[in-house]
Amino acid sequence: MDYETLKLVWWGLVLFLLVGFVVMDGFDLGVGLLLPVVAKSDEERRVLLNSVGPVWEGNQVWLIAGAGTLFAAWPLVYAAAFSALYVPFMFLLFGLFLRPVGFDYRSKLPDPLWRRWWDRALVTGALLPTLVFGATIGFLLQGLPFRFDSALRIHYGAFDFNWPLLLTCMGTALALLMLHGASFLQCKTQGVIAERCARQSLWLGPLASALFALGGLWLSQMRGYRIAEIGDLNSALTPLMKQVTTAPDGWLGNFVAHPVLWAVPALGLLLPLLSTLASHLGLARLAILASGGACAAMMLTVAIALFPFVLPSSLDPSSSLTLWDGTSSEGTLLIMLGIVAVLMPINLGYTLWVYWVARGKMSTEQVRQQGHSLY
Amino acid sequence: MISLDDVVSLSRIQFGATAMFHFLFVPLTLGLSWILVIAESAYVMTGKVIYKDITRFWGKLFGINFVMGVTTGITLEFQFGTNWAYYSHYVGDIFGTPLAVEGLMAFFLESTLVGLFFFGWDKLSRGQHLLVTALVALGSNLSALWILIANGWMQNPVGAEFNPMTMRMELVDVAAVLLNPVAQVKFVHTVAAGYVAASLFVMGVSSWYLLRRMEVRFALRSFAIASGFGLAAILSVIVLGDESGYRSGEVQKVKLAAIEAEWETEPAPASFTLFGLPDQSAETTHAAIKIPYLMGIIATRSLDEQVTGLKDLKAQHEVRIRSGMLAHEALEALRADDSNAEARATFERHRADLGYGLLLTPYAKEIGKADEGAIAKAVEDSIPQVAPLFWSFRLMVGIGVVLLLLFGAAFLQLCRGRLVQSPRLLKALFWSIPLPWIAIEAGWFVAEFGRQPWTISDVLPVSASVSLLQPGQLWFSLIAIFLIYSSLLVVELFLLRHVIRKGPASLQTGRYQGEVLQNGSLV
Numbered sequence: 001m002d003y004e005t006l007k008l009v010w011w012g013l014v015l016f017l018l019v020g021f022v023v024m025d026g027f028d029l030g031v032g033l034l035l036p037v038v039a040k041s042d043e044e045r046r047v048l049l050n051s052v053g054p055v056w057e058g059n060q061v062w063l064i065a066g067a068g069t070l071f072a073a074w075p076l077v078y079a080a081a082f083s084a085l086y087v088p089f090m091f092l093l094f095g096l097f098l099r100p101v102g103f104d105y106r107s108k109l110p111d112p113l114w115r116r117w118w119d120r121a122l123v124t125g126a127l128l129p130t131l132v133f134g135a136t137i138g139f140l141l142q143g144l145p146f147r148f149d150s151a152l153r154i155h156y157g158a159f160d161f162n163w164p165l166l167l168t169c170m171g172t173a174l175a176l177l178m179l180h181g182a183s184f185l186q187c188k189t190q191g192v193i194a195e196r197c198a199r200q201s202l203w204l205g206p207l208a209s210a211l212f213a214l215g216g217l218w219l220s221q222m223r224g225y226r227i228a229e230i231g232d233l234n235s236a237l238t239p240l241m242k243q244v245t246t247a248p249d250g251w252l253g254n255f256v257a258h259p260v261l262w263a264v265p266a267l268g269l270l271l272p273l274l275s276t277l278a279s280h281l282g283l284a285r286l287a288i289l290a291s292g293g294a295c296a297a298m299m300l301t302v303a304i305a306l307f308p309f310v311l312p313s314s315l316d317p318s319s320s321l322t323l324w325d326g327t328s329s330e331g332t333l334l335i336m337l338g339i340v341a342v343l344m345p346i347n348l349g350y351t352l353w354v355y356w357v358a359r360g361k362m363s364t365e366q367v368r369q370q371g372h373s374l375y
Numbered sequence: 376m377i378s379l380d381d382v383v384s385l386s387r388i389q390f391g392a393t394a395m396f397h398f399l400f401v402p403l404t405l406g407l408s409w410i411l412v413i414a415e416s417a418y419v420m421t422g423k424v425i426y427k428d429i430t431r432f433w434g435k436l437f438g439i440n441f442v443m444g445v446t447t448g449i450t451l452e453f454q455f456g457t458n459w460a461y462y463s464h465y466v467g468d469i470f471g472t473p474l475a476v477e478g479l480m481a482f483f484l485e486s487t488l489v490g491l492f493f494f495g496w497d498k499l500s501r502g503q504h505l506l507v508t509a510l511v512a513l514g515s516n517l518s519a520l521w522i523l524i525a526n527g528w529m530q531n532p533v534g535a536e537f538n539p540m541t542m543r544m545e546l547v548d549v550a551a552v553l554l555n556p557v558a559q560v561k562f563v564h565t566v567a568a569g570y571v572a573a574s575l576f577v578m579g580v581s582s583w584y585l586l587r588r589m590e591v592r593f594a595l596r597s598f599a600i601a602s603g604f605g606l607a608a609i610l611s612v613i614v615l616g617d618e619s620g621y622r623s624g625e626v627q628k629v630k631l632a633a634i635e636a637e638w639e640t641e642p643a644p645a646s647f648t649l650f651g652l653p654d655q656s657a658e659t660t661h662a663a664i665k666i667p668y669l670m671g672i673i674a675t676r677s678l679d680e681q682v683t684g685l686k687d688l689k690a691q692h693e694v695r696i697r698s699g700m701l702a703h704e705a706l707e708a709l710r711a712d713d714s715n716a717e718a719r720a721t722f723e724r725h726r727a728d729l730g731y732g733l734l735l736t737p738y739a740k741e742i743g744k745a746d747e748g749a750i751a752k753a754v755e756d757s758i759p760q761v762a763p764l765f766w767s768f769r770l771m772v773g774i775g776v777v778l779l780l781l782f783g784a785a786f787l788q789l790c791r792g793r794l795v796q797s798p799r800l801l802k803a804l805f806w807s808i809p810l811p812w813i814a815i816e817a818g819w820f821v822a823e824f825g826r827q828p829w830t831i832s833d834v835l836p837v838s839a840s841v842s843l844l845q846p847g848q849l850w851f852s853l854i855a856i857f858l859i860y861s862s863l864l865v866v867e868l869f870l871l872r873h874v875i876r877k878g879p880a881s882l883q884t885g886r887y888q889g890e891v892l893q894n895g896s897l898v
Contacts, residue, residue, distance in 0.1 A: 054494040057445070058487030061478070067452055068471070068478035075467025075543075082456025082463075083842035089457055090852045096449050097859055100442035101866070108439075108870055150710070152542045154460050155843055236541055328468045329538070329545040336472060343479045351487050357498050358490070372883040373496070 003330045004234040010073050010333055011303075011310070011323040013340055017069055019299050021062035022133070023180075023292045028056040030181020032099075032126025033174065035119060038185065038196040045119060046107060046367045049375045051188040054358040056103065058351060060096070072336050076239065077311050077326040080154050081136075084144040088132050095128025107375050126177075134173030137302055138166040141219060141251060143314030148239055157315040165218045168211055175208040176272065176298065180291040183275055186284035190361050198279045201287065205276025209269050212298055216265060224251035225309060225317050230324065237325040244317040251305040261304055268297035383737070385849035386458045386841045389856070391823070393450045395816055396860055400444035402815055405519060405566050406573025406608070407437045408512035411492075413600050415508050419501045428886065429597050430508070431496070432879045433577060438493060439870050443863065445486070450856065452478075458849075462830055462840035468545045469535045469552060470525055477521035485514030519566050527558025530822070531626045532831050537729055539709050539722065544834065560622050561822070564615040567608045568818065571778060572811035574605025578785060579808040580875055582801035585794065590887060593879050595794070602789050606782045613775055617673065623825075624674035624682070627832060630825035632685045633761045634768045635670055636660045640684040644671020650769075653761040658686060660765075685758055692731065692757040696750055699732025701725045704743030730834040731757075737838045756836075759827035767817040767824075774814035781807055 001009070031052050039045040052059075071078045082089055098121040106118035142165065145157035182197040182204060189197075226247035231237050247253045255261050275290035306312065311321040327333060367374060411430050418426035452474065455463050463471075491499065491507045499507065528535075534551030535544045546552070578601045584594035624631045631637075636653040637645065638660065647670035651663035674682050683691075702725035708718035732742045734753040739745035745753075785804060788794045794801070826832055830840045880887040 050494075054490030055487075057490055058483075061483050061486035064449065064452060064486075065475070065478035065483055067456075068475035071452075071455065071463065071467055072471030072475035075463050075471055078456045078467065078471075079460035079463035079842075082453060083458070083460040083844065086457050086842070086844055086848050087851065089453060090855065093450055093453055094855060094859060097446045097863070100445045101863055104438055104442040105866060105870060109873070152464055153843065154464075236538070238541055328471070329541070331549075332468050332472060332546045335546070335549055336475065339472075339476055339479065343476075343483075347479065347483045347487070350484070354487055354491055357495060370497075372881075374494070 001334075002234050003236075003333075004324075006330065006333045006337065007233070007323055007327050009337065010327060011307075013337070014066075014070060014073060014310075015300070015303050017062065017066035019296045021059075021066050022295045022299060024059040024062050025056070026177045026292070026295050027180045027184035027288070028052040028059055029126045029130055030177040030179070031185060032122050032181075033130065033178050034181050034185065034197070034200065035123050035126075037178075037200060038182070038193055042112070042115060043364045043367050044193060045115075046371070046375065047189055047193060047362050047364055048185065049103060049106065049122075050367065051185060051362040053103070053375045055354060057100070058354060060099065063096075069336070069340065073328055073333060074310070074321075074323075074326045075328060076152070077321050080144065080146050080321060080326075081311055083154060084146045084156055085136060085139065088135055088139075091128050092132040095125050095132070098122065098125030103375055107371070130173050130177050131170050134170035135166055137173070138162070138169035140302065140306065140311065141165065141169075141222065143225075143312040143317075143320070145315045146313050147316035147319040150240065152238060152240070155315075160314060162218075162222075165215070165222070168215045168218060172208060172211040172215060172298070175204050175211060176291070176295060179204040179208055179272055179275055180288070180295060183279060183284065183288035183291040186279055187288055188362055190363065194284075198282075201276050201279040205272040205274075205279075205291075208272040208294065212265075212268050212272075219251050219305065222250050223247075224249070224253060224305070225312055225320060226253060227308070227322065230322075233324050236329065239319055239321055239325045242318060242322070242325065244320055246317075254304055254307055264297055264304060265301045268294060268301050271297055382844055382846055382849060383838050383841050385846060385853065386844075387837060389458060389849065389853050390451075390454055393447065393454065393856060393860075394823070395819060396864075397444065397447040397451055398815060398819055399812060399864075400440050400447060401519070402569035402572035402811065403440045403576060404437070404444045404515050405569030406571070406604075407433060407440070407576070408508075408515050409570065410573055410577055410601055410604060411437060412505070412509050412512050413604065414597075415505050417600070419505050424886075425593060425596060428879055428882060428884060429593065429600070431882055432593075433597065434492065435874055435881065436871060439867060439874065441489065443867050446863065447860070448482075457852075458842050458844070459830070459840050460842035462835060464543060465835050465840070466532075466535075466544045466831055468543060469532075470528060472546070472549075473521045473525040473528070473552070477518055477525070481514050481517035481521055483514075485511055485518060488514065516566055519569070520562050523562040523565055524553060524555065524558045526822075527555045527561050528552055529829075529831050530561075530623075530826060531555055531557040532834050537726060539706055540713075542710075544831075557622050557626060560615055560619045564612060564619050564818075567611040567615060568811065568815050570608035571605055571612055571782075572815060574601040574608060574782075575778070575804070575811055576808055577601035578605065579805045582804040583875075584878060586798060586801050586805070590878050591795065593887070598785075598794065599789060602782070602786050606786045609775070609779050609782045613779060616772075616775065620673060621676060627826070628683050629685070629688055629758055630764075630821075631674055632683060632688060633759050633764045633825060634821060635674075635682070636663075636761050636765045637670070637682060637684045638686055640681055640687045641671075643681045644668040644675070644678050645682045646670060647673070648765075651765070653765050655761055685761070689754055689758060692734075693750065693754045695728045695731040696734055696753050696757070698725045699728035699730065700735070700743050700745060702729045703732045707743065730829070730831070730836065733839045734828065734836050736836065756828045756838075759824055764821055764825050767820045771814045771817040771821065774810050774817075778807070778810060778814070 031048050035048055039048050102118050102122040102125055106115055142162050145159055146154050182201045185197045186194045224247045225244050228243040228245045230242040249256045271290045271294035275287045278286035278290055308322045309320055310323055313319040411434055414426050415430040488507050488510050492511055495504055533555055534548035536547045538545045578598055581594040581598040584590050636648055638658045646665040646667045649664045649666055651660040653660045705718045705722035708715050709722055735742045735745045735749055738749035738752050784800055788797050788800055828836045830837050874881050
């Protein structure tokens with residue numbers, strides 16, 4: 001495999017890990033967001049927490065594995081994105097702080113005040129990451145304010161906030177993950193909680209679709225980039241070795257050039273609606289497949305729109321990082337490819353086993369009977 | 376020196392503090408997970424339910440601690456990107472890989488299966504559950520392996536080469552990175568220290584039960600499991616600690632000389648300073664009590680090899696800084712014109728000192744044109760502060776010796792069946808619970824502070840590694856993390872105390888004294 005193909009494969013792998021994270025951790029973030037919405041009593045809240053109890057930690061590890069892999073495969077992208085988004089990523093961290101402790105500590109004491117505060121922590125722990133992921137997508141499309149000097153040191157500028165876009169992205173993330181959580185809870189619970197989730201799904205699916213479409217509208221108004229000049233893609237490149245100009249079709253150029261790609265945003269638009277329809281018909285499994293698919297389709301839409309860019313710069317377009325010049329050396333990419341190819345199938349294998357063991361529905365009766373050994 | 380509006384110092388404080396905070400929780404996870412495996416194996420083999428209760432009770436404490444480890448670990452992975460952007464660019468090609476493998480291989484396994492450890496008791500067969508527990512232990516220990524391979528590379532950066540075109544270090548020999556001798560030794564030393572901490576935790580808490588004659592059968596069995604494991608662990612910590620000192624003497628001469636406060640190069644074999652007051656500005660150690668020959672023998676395992684003193688090391692650094700300036704000048708020329716043969720030749724001659732040139736980053740705009748004043752400052756910076764290293768090293772070793780005696784005495788009394796009749800030993804064990812943590816934090820301090828001024832030894836200084844953020848951003852994150860971390864620590868300690876005081880009754884099995892059902896009636 002030549003270096004150019006390898007770089008392309010890695011674009012796919014990074015995307016796979018990020019999509020994997022959103023699809024897997026998305027539903028337990030959604031469950032956290034739904035905590036104050038669909039659970040009215042302490043027992044019902046415990047049903048929600050225990051429905052993701054055995055699996056949420058394994059879902060969140062996708063983020064850690066994804067960030068580590070990003071570091072190894074795209075060190076410059078990792079460095080520029082995390083440091084340029086310093087404050088939002090700190091909020092993301094603070095949100096993530098609250099989850100492991102929230103799940104484990106909440107039900108250790110029966111005191112209602114203790115539990116109420118941990119419930120708030122768990123909701124915050126779901127809200128902050130969801131909003132930061134949404135905002136990050138918005139910032140990516142806008143471009144981040146960074147540029148490289150000749151030693152490839154990163155310098156930062158002031159943010160330019162495109163609020164309609166940012167709010168739309170955050171709203172989409174919220175609606176989508178709540179929809180995903182509601183689909184999951186319909187699979188894992190029964191009775192009143194499942195019914196409430198189905199009711200929430202009725203407006204969450206259409207809202208997610210509508211906001212996604214609105215995001216598309218904002219996108220069509222924005223400037224996008226294209227590479228005017230770059231060295232041999234099959235060689236080692238730095239971001240200093242290219243010229244970037246504004247693209248005539250903005251970020252929609254790839255869709256205009258290859259109309260078949262419109263299928264991806266079309267799926268992003270339709271799948272949330274399908275998820276709502278499926279919940280309405282009581283087809284919980286179809287509902288979660290559709291909401292998970294919607295997460296993937298929406299993220300793919302953004303990735304395709306930016307392609308081959310992965311981290312546009314608003315400060316100096318030519319400093320933008322692409323999949324061609326933000327990567328590790330050929331040797332590291334090859335070794336990392338081998339590692340991912342061996343480890344990910346194993347990881348997916350035991351993850352499936354855990355889901356199989358943890359199958360079955362969670363109910364208030366179970367919480368009452370085995371309360372002391374549950375969350 | 377540390378100044379409060381300087382991003383380098385603030386970033387250092389943040390990384391150092393969050394790393395040390397993270398390592399309050401890691402040792403217990405590393406060691407307790409194996410103690411759970413031993414106890415659960417006893418359950419599977421004997422079928423005695425008390426071993427299941429032992430596994431579940433210590434498992435509960437394991438869980439309370441585990442989530443703090445997870446919470447505080449994410450911060451570290453994020454900070455390489457958020458706060459050390461140039462570092463991430465400069466060495467990500469090598470350093471990123473062990474970090475990624477840690478996530479993909481170890482943390483993935485641990486996190487995915489830990490849920491089944493807690494919630495799988497009724498859903499899995501005994502053998503399957505034991506397998507899950509063992510895989511969680513394996514995952515957490517593998518996690519330490521990959522992190523220490525990454526850290527070992529920072530101490531001893533093998534298998535990598537600078538690429539002038541991409542302006543970064545690139546991987547040339549992955550086997551060298553994986554089999555880095557520094558990493559291997561550090562790994563065993565570190566995990567064994569975790570085993571010691573966990574063993575003493577179980578022994579100390581069990582001692583507290585024994586002193587109160589509370590759940591004696593349960594406490595004795597827990598004690599026995601931890602005591603054998605702990606004795607083996609403290610022996611490996613000490614042996615591997617010595618090995619670690621030897622390896623570090625080979626590759627990190629500055630760290631070794633600073634730990635020993637050896638300012639002058641002594642004739643071999645050098646003496647060991649047992650006690651003294653190192654004085655950085657006068658470059659001497661006051662009131663030193665020395666043991667002849669000892670250090671030369673430990674550090675070089677020979678009678679005729681010298682241990683280079685700090686003054687001589689500084690003189691060597693000055694030469695290397697000047698050579699690094701030439702390397703930087705040649706690098707500039709080379710990047711402007713790739714075919715410049717003269718620049719290439721100069722660069723090849725001086726490339727090994729490129730990192731030493733970077734020591735001038737805070738003092739000179741153009742490294743190649745730094746003046747004498749800047750060079751003098753960079754030379755001063757090229758060794759760490761001696762006194763903190765000297766003392767934390769002695770603290771670590773001293774605690775190690777105390778723990779060896781304590782574990783020895785505990786094991787002896789246990790075998791003689793006289794444990795319950797030794798209240799003083801039991802009290803000593805209980806009150807010694809914090810000691811391994813102090814030693815471990817001191818050990819990490821020696822390892823990381825001793826590497827100063829470098830993030831990657833001889834390759835990249837701390838001052839050149841940071842993200843060029845605003846001090847305000849650092850203050851925001853520092854204060855917020857401090858507030859969240861301290862609240863969480865208070866809650867964690869409170870919960871640990873709560874569960875420990877209830878003892879195995881907290882499992883609500885109906886087999887232990889003082890159990891209160893949720894509706895309030897006594898069993």
